[in-house]
Amino acid sequence: MTYKRFFKQCEEFSICGVIGDRAEAGIEGAENTTLYHIAVKGKGKLCRPFETDYIEMDADGNNFIDEKAFMGDYRLYISEKPFHLYGFNPLKVGQDWDGKLVKESFFGDSKSYLICFNGSPVVNGIEMQRMDYAFLKTKEYKVELNDGLLGMFTKKNFV
């Protein structure tokens, strides 16, 4: 059985990752600060323990989950098959970020990071690999997605 957790602290945020080779359930405590989860592989559910409402996560569908509403609560994750997830976290409690998937070319700003979670998208002529990231500038970014998974995260309430 494989169940591995990963972590990297970058300059202004951190990324956690988890892979498992079978269906699993895991619970995270109320101190967890993950703002977004990105599903690269697998399918599962996210909910608060003992509640019937849940969010479906699916690498082939709803693969970018905003979890701000769960902040301060326990989070229960249940996967239905082998999975691979990444989490985007602030460095300090209270630091807020806006996150979204990038599907097409865009104009960047100096408050955002672009992270490649999967595939080999080409941005401004540079092929990104899984877990490459870049701090953006105020200029145009030409994106060829090539079935890649690109997330953009923008600082909201801090410098």
Add this chain to the structure above:
Amino acid sequence: MKIIFKIVRYDEEAQSISVKFCYEKSRKPIDEYRSYAIDLKNLDTYDYFTFSDSLIRQYGLSVCEKQVDNLDTITENIPTKIDDKFEVRDLIDKVVEGKYITRKRFPLKMRRIEL
């Protein structure tokens, strides 16, 4: 406890290193510990963090554990065996082994690039 290491030899041709390990708080200088030959192909040389993580997880932890195990335990510190039936009051004034569960987390490889 922090583990420290010192690479005392690097054989570029054989791609191997000789490394000494000990706990930072050791009462003995690291140079007085024996060194271990380690094949670099067994380590993750992607960057310092992955290198250190693979070196310590695969070698340093067990070497330092052995160093401590080889020390004598003073009689007063020998822990009492705890019964299956647990009551906090039964632990009062006893020397008890502090067991805990570790949550392993591996370094995630990320690369910052310019676009």
